[in-house]
Amino acid sequence: MWDAPWLIWTTGQAHEVNRREISNPDMVVEVLRALRHQVGIGAEVIHAEWAKPATVVPSAVLPNDVTAAQLAPLHHMHHGPLGANARLHSHLLDAFEDRPWLAVEGDSVWAEAVHSMFPQAQHRPLVHALIHDAVQWHREAPCDGWSFRVDLRESGAVMAATAGESLQWVHHLAGGSTAEDALYAMVNAAHRGDMEPQQCRVRWSGEEALTQGWSRFMEVSPAEVGSEERPSSTWSALFQTLESCG
DSSP, rough: OOOEEEEEEOOSSSSEEEEEEEEEGGGGHHHHHHHHHHHHHHOOOEBTTTTTEEEEOGGHHHHHHOOOOHHHHHHHHHHHHHOOOEEEEEEOTTTTTTTOOEEEEEEEEEEHHHHHHHHTTEEEEHHHHHHHHHHHHHHHOOOOOEEEEEEEETTEEEEEEETTEEEEEEEEOOOOOOOHHHHHHHHHHHTTTTTGGGGGEEEEEEOOOGGGGGGGGSEEHHHHHOSSSSSSSSSHHHHHHHHHOO
8 A cells, every 4th residue: 555655565474564664756666576575476466545535426427438537527626636646547336326436546656666566456446445344334234324434544534435335425634634624524424415423323444543522423433453463553454444345
């Protein structure tokens, strides 16, 4: 996972999360080459980028053959023009009945570096993984209100909400946002959807300090790491969410 200037990774052999700061973008390839020697050239690889802006576009407003270029004007309307070295990825959310499209920003330098070392690598946007987790949560424990799935840290937040198996909302927060900022975003989204916060619930991963005060408004629970062992990092649950979104 790329969170410039940090590279964060885990492997199947060791269930620990590692981080390395890479101040020179040219060194990304060298670090990935070292990881390739560690895991093997043919290893299954999933890659993502942290807290990139995303836009959901209903299929009804799009032509049959959708490209990222066709999604770009709608994405720019919400988030502004793409920055230097940025690219727009498009993903069809075909698990939903209305089959919306997801447009997610990405770093072209990062994507090229990953695919030069791991041509087989699969790109999974974090927001897509959170959406998938929210739907699975509803299947396991149905909720009459919205289910929020968020990952939040000092560097920002990635947020999504579903009602049953219907996608309602995606959002991201910039670095330096507070627990109150994230709570306000969720409560405001629920109100716009004619939903009372008390009917909603939220599953979080990341930094617990940034969830303070939420339980006064809705049910709050941490994402499970799926191991009896203490997680090695605040990133452990997020990596598990990414892996489960196949």
